[in-house]
Amino acid sequence: MSEVRIVVNGVERFGVVEGRTLLSGFLRDGLGLTGTHVGCDTSQCGACVVHVDGQAVKSCTMFAVEADGRSVDTIEGQAAPDGTLNAIQQAFQDHHGLQCGFCTPGMVMSAAALLKENPTPGEAEIREYLEGNLCRCTGYHNIVKAILAASGQDVAAIAAE
Amino acid sequence: MYSFEVDKPGSVEAAVAALQIEEAMALGGGQTLIPTLKQRLASPSRLVSLAGIAEMKGVSAVDGVVTIGGGTPHATVAREAAGAYPALAALAGNIGDPAVRNRGTIGGSLANNDPAACYPSAALASGATIVTSSREIAADDYFQGMFTTALHEGEIVTAVRFPVPQAASYQKFEQPASRFALVGVFLARFAEGVRVAVTGASEDGVFRWSEAEEALNKEFRADALTGLAIAPENMIADLHGTKEYRAHLVSVMTKRAIRAVG
Incomplete structure (x- = not known):
């Protein structure tokens, strides 16, 4: 067992974990932050995407001990403390970027990482960046629209396929 | 997962010492490794x-x-090698997906030597040198078959040195679910000659297509491959493609690489 100290959504958190404890497991079971979803547990689906030191990673494919001393941001830290959604979350609501919502935490965290690297991505760039995030409801179309809108771009140009 | 401890050494020397413990494995x-x-x-x-x-x-x-340091993630290579070796940076920037590229490393990829991984083709086509915790290994000697390399037990890939070719291109026919190469061809053109390395195709892992190299050294254009074919016998067959399909793709992707290099 190892002690870990991880700054999660700006708050320093401590825990005692096994070597094999995944970051996703520590967040969900250790800290009760169940917004980080585990969809496939095989690194494919991206529902578990969080940011580690600002970079998108699949938290089901990283050990909690590897995050020791680092900063982790999850979906719970995206809205303001009073519950006001951030621009990406609001755009997902406005553009119906979710149906069942299971993939949404990962989609929002990937979108946030993309917009940090590239503040005004084109449609193709958004689709490419979301290659590691699977949605089985919306067909991605409204997710792409939401991210365009969150980056202040016109979404009317995208025609339904 | 079975239970294990995790060590986090701060130097190559300490990592080599930690790997002396029985049944210890390096984690890039x-x-x-984690899905495994x-x-x-x-x-x-x-x-x-x-x-x-x-x-x-x-x-x-x-x-x-x-x-490139062995512990360098793909995303960093994609960003920082773009000026010096664009084809290598492009390869790194198309491995897996963005979150995978933020974690996966070149050393891990080369140590694992997955038969469908992208990096082995770049290392072999570039005539790279694999620098380890104890020696330097030429790429031509390093890759020894599917998931097999010249690395000894406990030896760590600490860096990879790529001679930069005059021109190069990596053409990947992607398996869309795994985003590995169904077939990938890395073509590198040096003053001394052309090197063509193929990943994803062979049951023996990454290999050089020497007949294509000879033909291209005589005449560097896609038509130079006319009449050349890869024998399907040693190709990989799975639900995504037959041996014959992969053998055909090797020619197609090599021609695309030739045209991309121009």
């Missing part, structure tokens, strides 16, 4: 994480050679 970015552990296909007593070793990270370009 974990993008292959989840399936209980490996049962190490201890994982030695290489992520905290500063001397194994970074990209530098000096005198026509790009050197």
Whole structure:
């Protein structure tokens, strides 16, 4: 067992974990932050995407001990403390970027990482960046629209396929 | 997963010492190893994480050679090698997906030598040197078959040195679910000659297509491959493609690489 100290959504958190404890497991079971979803547990689906030191990673494919001393941001830290959604979350609501919502935490965290690297991505760039995030409801179309809108771009140009 | 401890050494020397423990395994970015552990296909007593070793990270370009630390993630290579070796940076920027590229490392990829991984083709086509914790190995000697390399037990890939070709292109026919190469061809054109390395296709892992190299050394254009074919016998067959399909793709992707290089 190892002690870990991880700054999660700006708050320093401590825990005692096994070597094999995944970051996703520590967040969900250790800290009760169940917004980080585990969809496939095989690194494919991206529902578990969080940011580690600002970079998108699949938290089901990283050990909690590897995050020791680092900063982790999850979906719970995206809205303001009073519950006001951030621009990406609001755009997902406005553009119906979710149906069942299971993939949404990962989609929002990937979108946030993309917009940090590239503040005004084109449609193709958004689709490419979301290659590691699977949605089985919306067909991605409204997710792409939401991210365009969150980056202040016109979404009317995208025609339904 | 079975239970194990995780070590986090801060130097190559400490990592080599930690790997002396029986059943210890090196952990790079974990993008292959962690899924493997989840399936209980490996049962190490201890994982030695290489992520905290500063001397194994970074990209530098000096005198026509790009050197990449073994612990450098794909995303960093995509960004920092773009000026010095664009084809290599493009390859790195198309491995897996963005979150995987933030974790997976070049050293991990080369140590694993997955028969469908992208990096082995770049290392072999470039005539790279694999620098380890104890020696330097030429790429031509390093790759020894599917998931097999010249690495000894406990030996760590600390850096990879790529001679930069005059022109190069990596053409990947992607398996869309895994985003590995169904077939990938890396073509590198040096003053001394052309090198063509193929990944994803052979049951023996990455290989050089020497007949194509000879033909291209005589005449560098796609038509030079006319009449050349890869024998399907040793090709990989799975639900995504037959042996014949992969053999055909090798020619197609090589021609695309030739046209891309121009």
